[in-house]
Amino acid sequence: AGGKMNPQNMDIIWEIFIILQANLIVCTSAQPNPPKIHEGWWAYKEVVQGSFVPVPSFWGLVNSAWNLCSVGKRQSPVNIETSHMIFDPFLTPLRLNTGGRKVGGTMYNTGRHVSLRLDKEHLVNISGGPMTYSHRLEEIRLHFGSEDGQGSEHLLNGQAFSGEVQLIHYNHELYTNYTEAAKSPNGLVIVSIFMKISETSNSFLNRMLNRDTITRITYKNDAYLLSGLNIEEVYPETASFITYEGSMTIPPCYETATWILMNKPIYVTKMQMHSMRLLSQNQPSQIFLSMSDNVRPVQPLNNRCIRTNINFSMQGKDCPNNRAQKLQYRGQCLCASSCDLSTCFELETKPAHDKTRSVSTAFIIYFSKTTQTPRQNNIVGHNEQVR
Structure with a gap:
C-alpha cells in the first residue's frame, strides 16, 4: 500500500541477494584468473551497513576453499x-628456545588484527x-573487545576475557614455511x-601498546619496526596449560592447529586497551571503523578432548585422587571413568587477597571485572599457594 515494501519482504530480498552474491563468487573462483577472495x-x-563482506557465519559459503569454516568438526575457538x-600426566612442560637472543620484528595494522611478525633472522622455536x-614462531596476533568484558576468542566456562594474545607457530621440521604448514597435518601450534x-x-x-608505538599503526x-624484544616476557609465570586439537580461527579455517591455552592471564592497562580500540580497520581516506571485537564466535566441541597438565586430584571426598582412578580410552580421548568432576570446580569473581593462603578447591577461575594489580592469578588452579 502506498508503494511501501513490507520490512519482512526486505529481509527476504536481502537474504536472496547474499546467496546470489555468494554463488557468483564461488562460480567466478573457478575461472582462470579468480579474484583474490582468499586474501x-x-x-x-x-563493515558498512548495506554492503556485503562475509562475516563468520558466511565464511564457508562464499568460497569453496573455505568450506571447513562451515562444515568442519574440529573448529576453533571453543x-x-x-x-x-582431563588431566594428562604425559604432557611435558613447554620448552621455548630463543637462542638466548632478543628479537626484532614489524608490527602491522592488518585491518583485522594487531600483528607482530618476527624478522626471518630471529628464530624462536617451541617444543614439549x-x-x-618443534614449531617456529611466525606471528603474534592480538584480539580484543570494544568492552572490557569481551574480546577473547576462547571462552572459559562461558565467559570471555578482555583480549587474547595468540602466538602462531608452524612445524618447521616437516614443512618449509607457514603457508605450507597451515594446510598440512600437524602443521600449526597456537x-x-x-x-x-x-x-x-x-x-x-x-x-x-605504549602510546609512542601503537599510534604508528592507526590505519x-x-x-612499525620494533627491536630488542624478549619473547619470554609475553608468557605468564606458569607451567600449566590446557590443550586441544582445533583449527585456524580465520579463513580458510584449516583443521591443522594444536591449541595451547596458558593457565594465567597477562595484563594490559585501560589506556592501552583504549588505544587498541582507536585502531581503524580502514585506511585514512575511508570511514573509521574500530578494529575491536575481532573475534570469531565459539564453535561446537564435537566430543573433542580438552587435556591439561594441571593435576586436579584432591584428597577430599567430593573429588577422589585422579591418579587412583582407572583410565580408559574413549576414541582418541583419554578419559577418567569414575569421578564426577563437576563437583570439583568453583567459580570465583574476586581474586584472593591473602597471597599465602592455600587454595582448597580443585579449580578457581578468576573473572574479576574491576581494575586490579596483577597477581599472575591462575586461570585454573589446584591445591597450591597463590603467589
Missing part, C-alpha cells in the same frame, strides 16, 4: 568447560607439551594467553 574478502562484523577437562615436533585489565601491563605488551597497512 581479504571476509570480516568479523558487518568454550572451555573446566568440568570436562602436546607437541611431537599458544593462547588471555588478557585482563590492570593498573600495570605485561612488559612485552607494553612495548607493543590499515600501517607498519
Whole structure:
C-alpha cells in the first residue's frame, strides 16, 4: 500500500541477494584468473551497513576453499568447560628456545588484527607439551573487545576475557614455511594467553601498546619496526596449560592447529586497551571503523578432548585422587571413568587477597571485572599457594 515494501519482504530480498552474491563468487573462483577472495574478502562484523563482506557465519559459503569454516568438526575457538577437562600426566612442560637472543620484528595494522611478525633472522622455536615436533614462531596476533568484558576468542566456562594474545607457530621440521604448514597435518601450534585489565601491563605488551608505538599503526597497512624484544616476557609465570586439537580461527579455517591455552592471564592497562580500540580497520581516506571485537564466535566441541597438565586430584571426598582412578580410552580421548568432576570446580569473581593462603578447591577461575594489580592469578588452579 502506498508503494511501501513490507520490512519482512526486505529481509527476504536481502537474504536472496547474499546467496546470489555468494554463488557468483564461488562460480567466478573457478575461472582462470579468480579474484583474490582468499586474501581479504571476509570480516568479523558487518563493515558498512548495506554492503556485503562475509562475516563468520558466511565464511564457508562464499568460497569453496573455505568450506571447513562451515562444515568442519574440529573448529576453533571453543568454550572451555573446566568440568570436562582431563588431566594428562604425559604432557611435558613447554620448552621455548630463543637462542638466548632478543628479537626484532614489524608490527602491522592488518585491518583485522594487531600483528607482530618476527624478522626471518630471529628464530624462536617451541617444543614439549602436546607437541611431537618443534614449531617456529611466525606471528603474534592480538584480539580484543570494544568492552572490557569481551574480546577473547576462547571462552572459559562461558565467559570471555578482555583480549587474547595468540602466538602462531608452524612445524618447521616437516614443512618449509607457514603457508605450507597451515594446510598440512600437524602443521600449526597456537599458544593462547588471555588478557585482563590492570593498573600495570605485561612488559612485552607494553612495548607493543605504549602510546609512542601503537599510534604508528592507526590505519590499515600501517607498519612499525620494533627491536630488542624478549619473547619470554609475553608468557605468564606458569607451567600449566590446557590443550586441544582445533583449527585456524580465520579463513580458510584449516583443521591443522594444536591449541595451547596458558593457565594465567597477562595484563594490559585501560589506556592501552583504549588505544587498541582507536585502531581503524580502514585506511585514512575511508570511514573509521574500530578494529575491536575481532573475534570469531565459539564453535561446537564435537566430543573433542580438552587435556591439561594441571593435576586436579584432591584428597577430599567430593573429588577422589585422579591418579587412583582407572583410565580408559574413549576414541582418541583419554578419559577418567569414575569421578564426577563437576563437583570439583568453583567459580570465583574476586581474586584472593591473602597471597599465602592455600587454595582448597580443585579449580578457581578468576573473572574479576574491576581494575586490579596483577597477581599472575591462575586461570585454573589446584591445591597450591597463590603467589
